[in-house]
Amino acid sequence: MNERPDAAYRFAPGVKLRFDETRQAWIVLAPERLFVPDEHAVEILKLIDGARTTAAIVDDLATRFDAPRATIEADVIELLQDLVDRGVLRR
Amino acid sequence: MSAPDRSAAVEPPLALLAELTHRCPLQCPYCSNPRALVGHGAELDTATWSRVLSEAAQLGVLQVHFSGGEPTARRDLVDLVRHAARVGLYSNLITSGVQLDGARLATLAAAGLDHVQLSFQDADDAGGDAIAAYAGAQAKKRAAAALVVAQGLALTANLVVHRRNLARLPAMIEMAAGLGAGRLEVAHVQYYGWALANRAALLPTAAQLVEADAVVAAARERLKGRVVIDYVPPDYHARQPKPCMSGWGRRFINITPSGKALPCHAAETIADLDFPSVTDHALAAIWRSSAAFQRFRGTAWMPEPCRSCDQREVDWGGCRCQALALTGDAARTDPVCALAPDHALIDDALAAPARDALVFRRFEKTTLP
Secondary structure: OOOOOEEOOOOOOOOEEEEOOOOOOOEEOHHHHHOOOOOHHHHHOOOOOOOOOHHHHHHHHHHOOOHHHHHHHHHHHHHHHHHHOOOOOEE | OOOOOHHHOOOOOEEEEEEEEOOOOOOOOOOOOOOOOOOOOOOOOOOHHHHHHHHHHHOOOOEEEEEEEEHHHHOOOHHHHHHHHOOEEEEEHHHHHOOOOOHHHHHHOOOOOOEEEEEEOOOOHHHHHHHHHOOOOOHHHHHHHHHHHHHHEEEEEEEOOOOOHHHHHOOOOOOHHHHOEEEEEEEEEEOOHHHHOHHHHHOHHHHHHHHHHHHHHHHHHHOOOOOOOEEEOHHHHHOOOHHHOOOOOOOOEEOOOEEEOOOOOOHOOOOOOOEOOOOOOHHHHHHHOOOOOOOOOOOOOOOOOOOOOOOHHHHHHOOOOHHHHHHHOOOOOOOOOOOOOOHHHHHHHOOOOOOOOOOOOOOOOOOOO
16 A cells, blocks of 8 residues: 555646536546546545545545544545546546 | 427537548558548538537536547647636547647647647657658647647547557557656557558557567556556457447537548448538537437337347447448448357458458549459
8 A cells, every 4th residue: 555644645647527418417537537526525625626635535534524533534535546546636 | 300309318428529620641551541532621610619518518528538530730729728718628639639829729738728648659759750650740739739738738549559569568558657657558550541551561469469468468567656557458359349439429529621520430331311400500400409419319229139138228230330341231230249140250351361452542543342
C-alpha cells in the first residue's frame, strides 16, 4: 500500500468529474473513457482539489456521515489506490 | 426517416465522432476513412458543426472526438473546440500531429480542449515515415507529443500495429511512455476500407499475436499507476466477435465531413441504408427514429446463431460492416464468430499468403480489390 495520510490528490490531466443532467448522475470523464462512480466514490471525488490529503478526506467523511474513522479510512485508502491505478487521480 | 418509433427505449448516445475533413497529409494504408473520400468543397461549415455540437450535448452526448482525416486541416477547429466546451462536451482531438505547432496548441488548450490523441505508426523514423508516405512524419509527431505534454494537456499515444511493425512493439511502447503519454492505445489494424484492401500485407500471424499480448501485459504491469494501456486486439484471431461500437446505435454517432450521420465510421459501405444528413434533420430525430439507426439496433434483427446466443447482448452480433465486407450481407453473423456459418472466410484470410505491396490512402480512384 503506497497511501500515506499526508498524500494530496489531484485529477490526472484530462480527467473531470461532472454532473450529467441527462442521466442525473455524476460521471468521470477521462481520455476516451468515462465511468459512473458509485455513491461512495462520488463523495470522495468531490473532495479532490489537489490540496486535501487522505487524512483530511477521511476527517470530512467521518464527520459528515457520523461513521467510525477507522472504517472510513480503510475504504478511502483502497478507493484512492484504485483510482490512481486506473489513471484517474495522481498524487 | 420512417421506422417504427421505439424512441422511448433508446438510451442517449455517449459520444460523437466528428470527422471534420477527409483531408490529410499522411497516406496510411490502414486509414479508417472510406475508400471514397469526401472532397474539401463538400465539408460542413462552421455554423452547421456548431449546431450539431449543441444538439449532441442536448441529446446527452458527453464526449466529442474531433477527427478526420486530419482535423487540424480545418481552420475553424479552435472555434469548434470552444463551442464544444461552451455546451459542456468533453473534447478530444485525434490527430497525426504533423501540422501542430505550439501556438496553435496553446489556442486549442485555451479554448477548452481536454485531450489529444496522437497516432504513431512505428518506433523509428524509417518505419513511421514509410507507412505514412510522408518524409519527416515521425519526428514531427514526437515534437507534437512534447508540445501537448508541455501544454499540460492529457496525451494518448495511439500505436497502430500490424504484421510489419509488431516486432518493434516494445520499442513503440517505450517511446510513447518516454514522451509523457498518460494513456497508450495499442491498436491492431481493423480490416475495413483501406485496411481491407491491404489485409494480406498487414494481418499479423498467430505467433505475432501471442507475443504482442505478452508485451502488452508486461508493459501494463511495469507502467501501472503511470500509464494506462488499452489494447485493441485484431478480431480475425478471436473466437468471439468484438462488440462493434458497443452495439449499433447504442453509444456512438459518427458524422462524416459532409454531414451524414452514421452508427459507425464504416457504415456507408452498407449501400442499401439511407443515412440521414444533419443538414436535413435534427440529431435527436436521427438518433431516436431514423431507419438507418434502427436497422441493427438491439437484438430483433439478428439471424441465428446470434438470436438464441447467450452472448447476444455482449457482442451484439459483432460488426455489421465486417459482415457486409466479407459475406456481402450486413445482416449476417460477423464471420469472426467461431459459430458463424461464414467463419471459414476468416480461416481462409489467415491462411492466405502474405503480400508485400501496399495500397496507400489517396484522393483518387483505385482499381485494387
